[in-house]
Amino acid sequence: MNGSTGTVSVPFELTNHRLLANLSGQLLKGEPMASDLPPPYTALTRHPMMPRTNHDEAARFNFLTHFNRYLSGTVGAGNKLAYEKRVLPAFRAEHGRDPEHRYEIRDGMNKDAWHRVWSALKRNSMEMRQHNGRQIVLRQLDELDAMAKQFNEHSGMLELDPSVEQPHYQTSVDIHCQPGGYHSEEREDDVTVGANYDVGLFATTGGALGGLNDGGGTAVVGWAKQERPDWEPKRILDIGCTVGHNAVPIAQAYPQAEVIAIDTAAASLRYGAARAAAMGVTNIKFVQASGEDLSRWDDGSFDWVQTTMFLHELSSKAMPRILAEANRVLAPGGLILHIEQPQYSDDMPLFEQFMRDWDAFNNNEPFWSAMHGQDLKQVMAEAGFPRESQFVAGVRAVVDPEIFPPSPDEGEEDFGRAAIWNAYGAWKPSEQAVAA
Amino acid sequence: MDWVALSGKRAKGKRPEYFEDPALDRLYSTVFAMAAEVSALRERQDTIERLLDENGVVKREDIERYEPTREAADERGLATRAYVARIMRGFQQEVEAMEASDPPIMDVVERLSRE
Numbered sequence: 001m002n003g004s005t006g007t008v009s010v011p012f013e014l015t016n017h018r019l020l021a022n023l024s025g026q027l028l029k030g031e032p033m034a035s036d037l038p039p040p041y042t043a044l045t046r047h048p049m050m051p052r053t054n055h056d057e058a059a060r061f062n063f064l065t066h067f068n069r070y071l072s073g074t075v076g077a078g079n080k081l082a083y084e085k086r087v088l089p090a091f092r093a094e095h096g097r098d099p100e101h102r103y104e105i106r107d108g109m110n111k112d113a114w115h116r117v118w119s120a121l122k123r124n125s126m127e128m129r130q131h132n133g134r135q136i137v138l139r140q141l142d143e144l145d146a147m148a149k150q151f152n153e154h155s156g157m158l159e160l161d162p163s164v165e166q167p168h169y170q171t172s173v174d175i176h177c178q179p180g181g182y183h184s185e186e187r188e189d190d191v192t193v194g195a196n197y198d199v200g201l202f203a204t205t206g207g208a209l210g211g212l213n214d215g216g217g218t219a220v221v222g223w224a225k226q227e228r229p230d231w232e233p234k235r236i237l238d239i240g241c242t243v244g245h246n247a248v249p250i251a252q253a254y255p256q257a258e259v260i261a262i263d264t265a266a267a268s269l270r271y272g273a274a275r276a277a278a279m280g281v282t283n284i285k286f287v288q289a290s291g292e293d294l295s296r297w298d299d300g301s302f303d304w305v306q307t308t309m310f311l312h313e314l315s316s317k318a319m320p321r322i323l324a325e326a327n328r329v330l331a332p333g334g335l336i337l338h339i340e341q342p343q344y345s346d347d348m349p350l351f352e353q354f355m356r357d358w359d360a361f362n363n364n365e366p367f368w369s370a371m372h373g374q375d376l377k378q379v380m381a382e383a384g385f386p387r388e389s390q391f392v393a394g395v396r397a398v399v400d401p402e403i404f405p406p407s408p409d410e411g412e413e414d415f416g417r418a419a420i421w422n423a424y425g426a427w428k429p430s431e432q433a434v435a436a
Numbered sequence: 437m438d439w440v441a442l443s444g445k446r447a448k449g450k451r452p453e454y455f456e457d458p459a460l461d462r463l464y465s466t467v468f469a470m471a472a473e474v475s476a477l478r479e480r481q482d483t484i485e486r487l488l489d490e491n492g493v494v495k496r497e498d499i500e501r502y503e504p505t506r507e508a509a510d511e512r513g514l515a516t517r518a519y520v521a522r523i524m525r526g527f528q529q530e531v532e533a534m535e536a537s538d539p540p541i542m543d544v545v546e547r548l549s550r551e
Binding site: 037038039040042043054055056059060062063064066067070074075077078081082085114116117118119120121123124125127128130131132134135138139141142171172173174177178179180181186187361362364 | 437439440442443444445446447448449451452454455461464465468469471472473475476477479480483499500502503504509510512513514516517519520521524527528530531534535537
């Protein structure tokens, strides 16, 4: 990758190992981990807005961290065994051929006794994470709401617009089984859902996102700084920011830039703006707006438009609308970058596609399956980003290796959860290039 | 605000039924919530012991504020890993059994009675 608009295609298997090892030099330079044990919950950075945990609340998250790793590693291996020893032979006997789509594998696996047991364990683990997080947040909601209000009144970094409607793809189910989703309120102007997201993300990812749960944002920054060390974007738009975990590191890495972080959910933005202000970040603004309608911003308003683990939360009609709007507000020569888990392709084994699809059906991620099945390059081309301007790169969370072990990626990947992603991006052609 | 009642609110969206008997789905929820509680109790016990070792006396506030050092965190992490392995043995051994594909024990009994 030379910083121009060259297309770099990264075969899937490379993204998980060699290329990543290269890109994550910062991780590898650290001292080797004493062990591969996950860090304790108390290793998280307690910024002022972070809900306070007592001893046992932290200990419950510690249990879940270990439990999740056990489910994806030790007993997660049972899924492939069940498939190869029982489900696949039964499918072949019935149909006289191999499965041709991940849904055929899913139909078979959903009848398999082991996969049902494993799925029940994993679903319960997520529900426990939500319950523990909500107990922590709700018992101290008065303090959290008051603190958020104070930060937001003083910082001027929060701009809400009650006329923004909650899109159906955010309200049809509560995403990630988080009660209330990312938009609902327990009472007027509260921060419950944002605070609950922040306080429990550690347990879901086993600490792989770092002390501030911001590994997605640090991955983006690490990539951009390596790709174009001297680039100085002035205006950056982050679409679908929720609580700003991944937008804040960008604002911190580019202090001369102004970052606009938008989301439709006021309940998440209230917490996110207060969190950023509490961390002393001043060059970011949290604005309630839909990515489908960026009409308040003129053509070419931004040097960089970013989405991080957001496209899979949309719908098949919303995604192209958002990408077309992103293209319009992006200045010529600017960067669009999407961080996602790898798209399904013909190179990816169907069984792996099925495993990566688990969250779609068991963790309220209803667009996950369809989105990952699409050819994102084609979708981006239709939104106005020429194929020759596009690239795909592998990125991973950049975390403090002294405290946080790297995401397990050698045969123990927690499908769809590891802090290892593909970056799908494009440098928008300059006007001269378009004219030529 | 009744934070205890509110915290258990269900997420919108139909929950998959993993087992034929819904009672088993309910039972899993209870068993693993209790497993988490036992783990938290074990960790609390460890905290008390460490504080007693260090100070000879322990205040409740010290327990709530306790943050393990890196070394202590690794010891506790290893203990939690071993605990999870103990309560999950049945599941882990089922995975091993899938790999081994042992014949029914009666087949072995009959074979040994013959050979």
